[in-house]
Amino acid sequence: MPIPSATVSRKLASIVSEKIGADIAARGLAEGELVGSEAELLAQYDVSRAVFREAVRLLEHQQSARMRRGPGGGLVVTTPDGESAFNAAMVYLLHGRADLDEVLEVRLVLEASAALLAAERMHAAGIAELNALVQRERKGLQADARDLHGLVARLSGNPALDFFVDLLTRMARVFTPDVAADDTVVRDATCGAHAKIVQSIVSGDGATAATRMERHLRAEADYIAAHLPSSLRLGSVFSAAPADQKLGEHVARAVFADVVASGWRVGASLGSEAELMAHYDVSRAILREAARLLEHHGIASMRRGPGGGLFVAAPAIDATSAAAAVYLDRRGVQARHLFELRSIVEMAVLERVIDRLDQPMIDRLRAVQDVERAASTDRFRVVGHDLHVVLGELSGNRVLALCTDVLVRLSRERGAVPADAPDAELPTTDVVHTHDRIVDAIVARDSEKARARMNRHLNALARWVR
Ligand SMILES: [Zn+2]
Ligand SMILES: [Zn+2]
Numbered sequence: 001m002p003i004p005s006a007t008v009s010r011k012l013a014s015i016v017s018e019k020i021g022a023d024i025a026a027r028g029l030a031e032g033e034l035v036g037s038e039a040e041l042l043a044q045y046d047v048s049r050a051v052f053r054e055a056v057r058l059l060e061h062q063q064s065a066r067m068r069r070g071p072g073g074g075l076v077v078t079t080p081d082g083e084s085a086f087n088a089a090m091v092y093l094l095h096g097r098a099d100l101d102e103v104l105e106v107r108l109v110l111e112a113s114a115a116l117l118a119a120e121r122m123h124a125a126g127i128a129e130l131n132a133l134v135q136r137e138r139k140g141l142q143a144d145a146r147d148l149h150g151l152v153a154r155l156s157g158n159p160a161l162d163f164f165v166d167l168l169t170r171m172a173r174v175f176t177p178d179v180a181a182d183d184t185v186v187r188d189a190t191c192g193a194h195a196k197i198v199q200s201i202v203s204g205d206g207a208t209a210a211t212r213m214e215r216h217l218r219a220e221a222d223y224i225a226a227h228l229p230s231s232l233r234l235g236s237v238f239s240a241a242p243a244d245q246k247l248g249e250h251v252a253r254a255v256f257a258d259v260v261a262s263g264w265r266v267g268a269s270l271g272s273e274a275e276l277m278a279h280y281d282v283s284r285a286i287l288r289e290a291a292r293l294l295e296h297h298g299i300a301s302m303r304r305g306p307g308g309g310l311f312v313a314a315p316a317i318d319a320t321s322a323a324a325a326v327y328l329d330r331r332g333v334q335a336r337h338l339f340e341l342r343s344i345v346e347m348a349v350l351e352r353v354i355d356r357l358d359q360p361m362i363d364r365l366r367a368v369q370d371v372e373r374a375a376s377t378d379r380f381r382v383v384g385h386d387l388h389v390v391l392g393e394l395s396g397n398r399v400l401a402l403c404t405d406v407l408v409r410l411s412r413e414r415g416a417v418p419a420d421a422p423d424a425e426l427p428t429t430d431v432v433h434t435h436d437r438i439v440d441a442i443v444a445r446d447s448e449k450a451r452a453r454m455n456r457h458l459n460a461l462a463r464w465v466r
Helices: 004-026 038-045 049-062 085-097 100-120 124-138 149-155 158-173 184-202 206-226 242-260 273-280 284-296 317-331 336-354 357-372 377-385 386-394 398-411 428-443 447-464
Strands: 033-038 065-068 074-077 269-271 300-303 309-312
Touching: 004 033, 004 038, 004 049, 004 317, 033 038, 038 049, 049 065, 049 284, 049 317, 074 336, 085 158, 085 317, 085 398, 100 149, 100 158, 100 184, 100 206, 100 336, 100 398, 124 149, 149 158, 149 184, 158 336, 158 398, 184 206, 242 269, 242 273, 242 284, 269 273, 273 284, 273 309, 284 300, 300 447, 309 447, 317 398, 336 386, 336 398, 336 428, 336 447, 357 377, 357 386, 357 428, 377 428, 377 447, 386 398, 386 428, 428 447
Parallel strands: none
Antiparallel strands: 033 074, 065 074, 269 309, 300 309
């Protein structure tokens, strides 16, 4: 048997890490629980120790599991803090050159919905928390104006929505300068807007809360647009590596900044191993540690041999979806949360698609329908979700497209037959028919009908997801 090359064993490691991740989710293991000892897992996944350890490194980097040494040790489930998903999403969006406008547009949609849901689901403890925060802001004791937004998202009662609001708030931060902190006019305006938003949330007036949140974020977006920084703050990206990888992480971040600054030209050389060791003044071991992180994120990849070195790569959306899936799984996200958020996101998608609809877009939708109609039941499990993903892309907002993709993937991965289903098969012909009716309404530019049909469709689908 030929000895597998470094690239092949890395690919294998990432497949194994995905399998382990899926098994953790399927077994419903909670934080601190043992997945298995090294010996057990080596046998179960039938891989070499080297590949297994590489897989463990990836899981540790994702913060989804870690190796516990000593007697009774083995792979133990951990809970990611969201950094990993944030890093992956950030890398993906920077590569796709999503701009601040796109981030802010989606943030507006999600936060208006969060305010609406928070008002509808308000309870005494939430009211007390909101009022206390407004009081602290008034007295200048609340250092971070973003806390209010985090609190409203949490009070929406939907952990998936909470996660995406947090993600977009952090993303906006990468693009924006820190000038607001010492600008008293801005601070007072923010304080006043927050107080009004809170007022309508605690009084249970969701519609007004949503409108006020929207107005507030629009004002903030205008302010940000007028004060754009000259460079991105990438320091907040990549901060999740374990302590023993700090130096490698530091080098990885420097390379990442170079890749972004030079326009993300996929395939471009970043230097040979020797050149990079000299440039960053690090050992071969540290450089390879950095290369591993860069490869994990799809930022760059190392080619061995003559003419080799580090080359700019293209991140895959899978890394973002996988990281988000792990995070949401551990936080107990349920189908109803997923579909409530999908409804918010996909309504925004439909509106934008109908707004900018042209013939090439219609052709693209028709092509998706053709593939669906021709698909076997097995194949449909894969292509049956494509319409949603394609609509996300056609929205023209790359952040919205990413959100859609992550949510659709999560729904697909968690596909399950409901206990009360008449038979064990997804009603494929029903889905094809429903998709047809949604596309018909889009092509007719009938936004109301398209939204109503999509909403009904998502409600029906939620039963088939656990
Ligand atoms: Zn605010
Ligand atoms: Zn569908």
